[in-house]
Amino acid sequence: MTTTAPRRPVRIGNASAFYGDRFSALEDLVEGGEIDVVTGDYLAELTMLILWKAARKPTGAGYARTFPRQFARVARRCAERGIKVVVNAGGLDPAGMAAHIREIIAEQGLNLRVAHVEGDDLMPRLAELRAEYPFRNLDTGRALADAGSEPVSANAYLGGWGIAAALTHGADVVIAPRVTDAALVVGAGAWWHGWARTDFDALAGAVAAGHIIECGPQATGGNYANLPEITDRRFPGSPIAELAADGSFVITKHPGTGGLVSPGTVIAQLLYEVDSPIYPNPDVVARFDALTVTQDGPGRVRVSGTTGSPPPALLKVAMNRIGGYRNTMTMVLTGLDIEEKARWATDLLLDTLGGVEQFDDVDIQLLRYDRPDPTCFAEATAHLRITVKHRDRAPVDRAFSDAVLELFVGGYAGFHTTTPPTSATEFGVYWPTTVPATEVTHVVVHADGSWEAVPHCPHTDDRWTGVVAPAPEPDGTPTDFGPRTRAPLGAIVAARSGDKGGKANVGLWTDTDRRWKWLRAHLSTERFRALVPEAAGYEIRRYEFANLRALNFVIVGFLGEGVASCTRTDPQAKGLGEFVRAVHTDIPEVLLEPVGHTALTAAAPLHRAGS
Structure with a gap:
């Protein structure tokens, strides 16, 4: 043989x-x-x-x-x-x-x-398919019929x-x-x-x-x-x-x-x-x-x-809708009374525009870059970033950005903007959903022009359809590694973050079994929420990859309806992992000691916390 x-x-x-x-x-x-x-x-x-x-x-x-x-x-x-x-x-x-x-x-x-x-491409058959399937959004559960606008693309x-x-x-x-x-x-x-x-x-x-x-x-x-x-x-x-x-x-x-x-x-x-x-x-x-x-x-x-x-038995489908129009203006605030200046500017602007009810959505973010006793101009500034959205262009076009400029000499001291008045832009909304694989004809057109249908897998397993249950939370058992020091999590933990539609994920891993034992016990969902205050109010799913000494946190809805419509300054959450690494927490001193050629050890701890 x-x-x-x-x-x-x-x-x-x-x-x-x-x-x-x-x-x-x-x-x-x-x-x-x-x-x-x-x-x-x-x-x-x-x-x-x-x-x-x-x-x-x-x-x-x-x-x-x-x-x-x-x-x-x-x-x-x-x-x-x-x-x-x-x-x-x-x-x-x-x-x-x-x-x-x-x-x-x-x-x-x-x-x-x-x-x-x-x-x-499902667009040629979408009307027929919608009569049979609700095309519910995988993140929100809403049916496509309730979306408010029609898809312009739909691809399995x-x-x-x-x-x-x-x-x-x-x-x-x-x-x-x-x-x-x-x-x-x-x-x-x-x-x-x-x-x-x-x-x-x-x-x-x-x-x-x-x-x-x-x-x-x-x-x-x-x-x-x-x-x-x-x-x-x-x-x-x-x-x-x-x-x-x-x-x-x-x-x-x-x-x-x-x-x-x-x-x-x-x-x-x-x-x-x-x-x-x-x-x-x-x-x-x-x-x-x-x-x-x-x-x-x-x-x-x-x-x-x-x-x-x-x-x-289901295939994921990426749909895109046109959500309407948006415009963003950023006002620079300098020096003292930052929050009061921001409130005044916001009230003046919305009064000029006729109130928030003139828009489908208003997003206001005060981005604090300032610090007490600044040593340079940059350390004295903050940004007031206001984004408006509407299904029609006119309310959010130059009528909005010109109104911001009207505050130039009638608002707070030091008023200026990061850009001149801007025009509205069209934005899209991502709609992740599913369709039975049997409704999709996978085709190859060969070099000689012949056409071949590719069958779907003859075996299917729907155990993992939908949301996979998160890992159990740490049981609270004390992990005694001795005295602790207040230090950035990134001293012993690496990270990679990103986006998936409206969700953001932060993968965190470390390099030794002892560090993993501590990380797994220390970083519960609630502690993660405390480290990332912007995640408050969102569903957070915590998963363990013990084979990689890693945790993955998924923040559902953190990016709204996807990158095309998200109003965050980091709409794809690319920097979120680095933010988490920079946040300080109580880390056992013994875990901060260099391990071989590890590159995870950061600068010396700032001060000792309670043991």
Whole structure:
């Protein structure tokens, strides 16, 4: 009896984290060393709305227009070396993108086959589907009929099997629409290793690999909390996943490139924009609480042990609505009586405008940058940031911003603004929902024009549909590590934060078992709420990733109705993790002592707290 040895790991490099990412990354990745597949993620949740607006323009297109220019610079090299290209840059028009790529290939006299994926776009059938399904918002539970405006885009998140089918059929370039971020790697891995639809552990490993490299250099030192650990501060090289047949993989990057690949950079990305450790995808439910992260040599981190189970019977759908119009003006307050000046300015402005009832929403934020006894002008200033929204443009257009300027000589002392009067802008509202997978026809259009329907997984498991129960709260058992010191949480804890629609997440992890024992016991939901006062009034879900020595806090509704409509100064919660690290709490002194080459130890503690 003979057996076929597993194929070597496939080297998959990701060159794009979003539409607008580093233009040279694709060329740098292709030219920098050996890879088998290059992927590119261009579709953040906001991007579908951006592409819808672009497609409405006379010369617009519903796809990521930077990718064709990037591809033109590497097409010949990919053809020479047999590198497959898999991107979701097709956006709302994957067929149009595929045609554009074929033109580039023809102009260069190359023989590359281009396929594209379709089936995610629900808009042509939305009226029919709405008669059957309420399309409830996953964050709020509201039915779409109660939303107040109609969707302009509605795209189901497809999995990776359409990509796998295209590659198996001989495609060199695969243009995808709204697939999950991890689907690019899942499809490439399934094609390379010949996985079956029920190889759930291997597929789960591919999901983990795809999730880690989807945001490009965020896995190789970008946006990384442990600043002292990054000794090479050139722009980070793009991440590469060496994905094996069993779903284990190594994260690395090309030699000689900037940044860092360490267990910390990998853990940071595993915790990015997730809820619970149970991570549903259209092809598999991956368990991030089962995997292990270990150093595998310089610049190499191995991830293994990810387990998987059948996917849910529902697909996530990203809808976007036009919420109306908005305008923001920021007034600068200087010196003494900051709060009184802010109240006076607000009262004067709203009286001039006819009251808050003239708007659908008014958001007022007093941002305090001032301090007593300032040593420079910046230390004496605060910002009063007022945002108004309305379904119609006129109430929030120049009528609003000009009214702010009327306070220039009739309001508080020192009045000025950060900008001249501005015009209103249209804003979108993100609406996450679901649809049965059976209502979505996943299609591949091959390079020869033939059409192939891709069946959904024959097995489903709805145990993880909906909200996964948070971890039990710490039982209050004292954790006696001796005397404590008031110090920033970031002295021994790293963080990565981000957005998912209206939710914000903060992943926090540490580097030793003792520190993890303390962190797990210390940081309850209520203590987290106390550390982050802005989270008061929001539902907070606390999840444990014991295998990563990590906690993940999900703040539901913190970002309103998503980045396009959010009025916070950090609408994607990118800085929230760094804020949490900066907040002081009582930390055992013994845990603040350096551990080996740890980079989590911060400056010396400020003062001792009670023991």
